[in-house]
Amino acid sequence: MRTLTLRRVVVTGLGAVTDCGHSAPATWDSMIHGRSGIGPVTAFAQSGDWSVTFGGEVRNLDFTQVLDPRDAKRMDRYCIFGYVAACQAAMDSGIDFSTGDPYRRGVAIGSGIGGIETIELGINKLAQSGPRMVNPFTVPKLMLNSCSGQVSIRFGLRGSNVATATACASGSHAIGAAYHFIQRGDADVMIAGGAEGSVTQLCMASFAAMKALSTRNDAPTEASRPFDRDRDGFVLSEGAGVIVLEELGHAKARGATIYAELVGYGVSGDAHHIAAPDPAGAGAQRAMVNALADAQLSPDSIGYINAHGTSTPLGDAAEVAAVKQVFGHHARKLSVSSTKSVTGHGLGAAGGIETVATVMAVKSGILPPTINLHSPDDGFDLDFVPNHAKERAVRYAINNSFGFGGHNTSLVFARFDG
Amino acid sequence: MTEAEIEAKVINIIAEKIKVEKTEIKRETNFMTDLNADSLDMVELLMAFEEEFGTKIPEGDADKLQTVGAAIDYIKKCKAAGG
Numbered sequence: 213m214r215t216l217t218l219r220r221v222v223v224t225g226l227g228a229v230t231d232c233g234h235s236a237p238a239t240w241d242s243m244i245h246g247r248s249g250i251g252p253v254t255a256f257a258q259s260g261d262w263s264v265t266f267g268g269e270v271r272n273l274d275f276t277q278v279l280d281p282r283d284a285k286r287m288d289r290y291c292i293f294g295y296v297a298a299c300q301a302a303m304d305s306g307i308d309f310s311t312g313d314p315y316r317r318g319v320a321i322g323s324g325i326g327g328i329e330t331i332e333l334g335i336n337k338l339a340q341s342g343p344r345m346v347n348p349f350t351v352p353k354l355m356l357n358s359c360s361g362q363v364s365i366r367f368g369l370r371g372s373n374v375a376t377a378t379a380c381a382s383g384s385h386a387i388g389a390a391y392h393f394i395q396r397g398d399a400d401v402m403i404a405g406g407a408e409g410s411v412t413q414l415c416m417a418s419f420a421a422m423k424a425l426s427t428r429n430d431a432p433t434e435a436s437r438p439f440d441r442d443r444d445g446f447v448l449s450e451g452a453g454v455i456v457l458e459e460l461g462h463a464k465a466r467g468a469t470i471y472a473e474l475v476g477y478g479v480s481g482d483a484h485h486i487a488a489p490d491p492a493g494a495g496a497q498r499a500m501v502n503a504l505a506d507a508q509l510s511p512d513s514i515g516y517i518n519a520h521g522t523s524t525p526l527g528d529a530a531e532v533a534a535v536k537q538v539f540g541h542h543a544r545k546l547s548v549s550s551t552k553s554v555t556g557h558g559l560g561a562a563g564g565i566e567t568v569a570t571v572m573a574v575k576s577g578i579l580p581p582t583i584n585l586h587s588p589d590d591g592f593d594l595d596f597v598p599n600h601a602k603e604r605a606v607r608y609a610i611n612n613s614f615g616f617g618g619h620n621t622s623l624v625f626a627r628f629d630g
Numbered sequence: 631m632t633e634a635e636i637e638a639k640v641i642n643i644i645a646e647k648i649k650v651e652k653t654e655i656k657r658e659t660n661f662m663t664d665l666n667a668d669s670l671d672m673v674e675l676l677m678a679f680e681e682e683f684g685t686k687i688p689e690g691d692a693d694k695l696q697t698v699g700a701a702i703d704y705i706k707k708c709k710a711a712g713g
Contacts, residue, residue, distance in 0.1 A: 282649040345681065348673040 218395045222628060223471040224463050225305030225456030227297035227405070228568050230555050231268035231449050235300055239565070240572045243551050243580040244601040248433035250447050250556050256413050264425045266432035267411045268449020268556030286349055287362060288327030290450070293561070294359035294407025295366070297452035301403060302367060305456040306468060309367040316400040318372035319363045320390045321407055321454060322382030324560030324615070326356030329412045359407050371399045379615030380520070382406050383453060383563025384623055388477040390457050391623075400462045405454030405564030419448055422487065424524065436557070437584035438521035438550035439528050439596050446522040449556030453564025455571070472571045473626045475608070476507025482618025489527055493534030495620040496520075500538045500610065503622035507608070512542040514624075515606025516579055518570040520614045521550025522557050531612065532592050547604060549597040553583040563613040567623060570611040574627040577605040633706055636683070640702050643678045647671065657699035679705060 226236035231249025233239035242249065250268045258265050275284065275292055278299040284292060298321065302309065309317070330353040338346055352358055357375035364373045372393050376385040383406020390402035410416075419425050426445040428435035436447040463470055480502060482495035489495070504511060519531055536543045551569045558565055573579050578601050585598040611623045631639075645652045648665050661667040661675070676687050679701065685708040687695070695701045 280649070285649060341681070345677055348670040348677070352670070 216396055219397060220460035221391050221394045221457050221474045222460050222463050223455050223474060223571050223625070224458045224468045225301035226471060226568050226571065227300030227304065227454045228452065228565055229270055229273060229293045229297045230451040230558065230565055231270055232555055234273055236304070236568050239568065243554050243569055244578055246554060246581050246583040246599065246601070248436070248554050248583065250432045250436060250449065252432060253411060253416070255411055262420070263427055264416060264420045265429045266435065266447070267416065268447055268558065269411045270451050286352060287358065288330045288353045288409055290323055290327055290407050290409030291353070291359040291362060293409060293450065293452035294321050294323070294405070294454060295362055297405060297407065297454035297564070298363045298403050299366070301454045301456045305458070307401060307456065314368045314370040316371055317367070317369045318390070318393060318399045318402050319360045319369050320372065320374045320376065320386040320402060320404045321360045321363060322376035322378070322386035322560050322563070323356045323359065323407050324377070324379045324382050325408065325410060325415065327354035327358065327409070328415050329409055330354040332412055332414045363403055367403065369403065372402070378619035379617050380557070380559050380562055381613040381615035381619040381621045382560035383565070384567070384611065384613035384621035385479070385563070385619070387455065387457070387563065387567055387623060388479065388621060391474050391477050394457055394459050400459045402457045403454060404457055405452060405567065406561045407452035407454070407564070408450045408559045408561040410448060410450045410559050416448055426523065434584050436523045436553050438519065438523045438553050438582055439532070439588055439592050440585045441587045441589045443523045443525060443528065446524050446552070447556035449558045451555070451558045451561050451565060453561055453566065453568045455564070455567055470628045472574050473628045474623060475626045476503040476509065476624030478502025478504070478506055478622045480620045482620065484618055487616045489530040489614065491526070491530055493530035493537070495618055496531055496534035496612065496614055497537050499620035499622040500534065500612070503610065503624050507624040509608060509624065511539045514539070514546055514608050514610055515604065516573055516609040517546060517548045518566045518573065518609065518611045519548050519550045520612045521552055521582065523550070523552060527614070529589070532594065535594065543594055547579050547595045547597050547602070549580055549582045551580050553585070563611070563621065566611050566613065570609050570623070570625050574606055574609045574625050577603055579604050631709060636706055636709060637702050639682060640679070640698070640705060643682060644675065644698065647675050647678055655698055657697070657702070659698045660696055662696065683709065685709070
């Protein structure tokens with residue numbers, strides 16, 4: 213068996229499509245200024261039967277610069293979001309994908325659900341017109357791996373081409389997988405992240421049926437309030453966050469702009485309940501402990517955590533408990549914020565979008581706030597960066613993502629000083 | 631429906647489904663070699679014809695409809711036969 217020397221992995225491109233911005237810079241700007249992207253649903257008409265009437269929709273995305281109508285027709289909304297974010301990240305990296313070894317480049321874009329709108333349209337057509345009229349593009353559009361496939365075709369990526377499906381941890385698991393491919397020497401460049409097109413009728417009705425969503429219909433922008441006493445569930449949103457990961461030497465050789473270094477990745481499984489977290493956050497703890505060990509860092513070296521922080525009563529409590537357990541006294545010294553307070557919860561896209569936020573936080577020294585946090589819940593005595601961004605230079609930051617099914621991920625990013 | 635109406639409708643459907651300008655669509659235009667349609671585009675296109683004109687295009691006939699002119703003539707024939 214060969215012995216592996218693990219290679220260093222850096223972030224050299226960012227892309228994002230969210231309810232609060234159609235690029236990484238626009239999304240970051242909304243996050244640090246606390247401009248919520250959440251509002252009444254416009255994608256479909258809602259009768260009085262809907263208990264939830266708002267969400268974090270991506271509205272009026274102009275994708276014509278990277279996608280012609282013919283290609284767009286073959287993609288679900290989720291895929292378009294991921295594809296556009298991937299194109300932004302690729303362009304931002306400055307890599308010329310038309311030359312170089314395509315077998316050393318790959319893609320890993322996850323999604324919680326995949327093409328759910330396509331599934332809904334297909335079912336409706338089947339019921340209405342019978343099986344002979346079901347659209348032939350239904351399968352290539354609904355596949356959860358279609359975004360990875362389309363991005364691979366666009367940039368001629370002939371190395372690893374995978375998609376992850378771990379609910380709300382999908383984006384982070386994809387980035388973790390990409391990290392491993394590069395570390396091990398299987399690839400030099402990976403386009404990685406998460407995408408979701410979830411503000412659809414079936415998706416919204418289904419999460420509403422679980423009583424997982426906030427019902428603050430009279431004040432949509434105040435509904436996502438992680439860690440606040442009055443939080444009442446998450447806000448369903450959508451979008452994509454995609455980054456370019458690259459082997460350090462490869463990036464340096466071409467004089468790339470390096471945003472940050474990915475230095476640790478830890479995962480775990482809850483083995484507890486299909487849709488509820490372990491109350492003590494045991495799985496979340498283990499993911500963070502494993503990520504710190506992978507990064508060979510002590511807990512007190514972490515300055516910032518971009519929390520999973522979905523604004524659900526149970527989820528936030530479990531994460532706060534986990535942070536306190538892992539970091540001990542240092543828990544009160546580090547800063548923890550949830551950018552979902554601004555974007556809502558983009559499910560499988562969340563890990564990608566929040567990786568963009570975490571990377572920007574270590575690069576810029578600005579920590580994005582948790583908005584709508586006016587009265588922290590009992591025992592929630594950490595620095596949640598309430599309501600206003602703050603300047604704080606951090607050397608190491610963690611991005612947490614946890615998914616239904618008990619999937620836990622922690623990614624550790626380091627400021628890159630050359 | 632007059633023959634001219636059928637022709638106009640067929641061209642509209644092709645432009646909409648294959649996402650090409652109507653000016654690119656001539657009688658002799660071949661769906662696959664001129665408009666770059668793949669097998670999935672062809673299935674979608676024929677389905678749209680069936681839906682619009684209320685005709686059923688059997689598999690065996692579908693394979694023969696390789697040009698715009700062939701599709702127009704086929705639908706005209708179906709409509710004339712009361713299909």
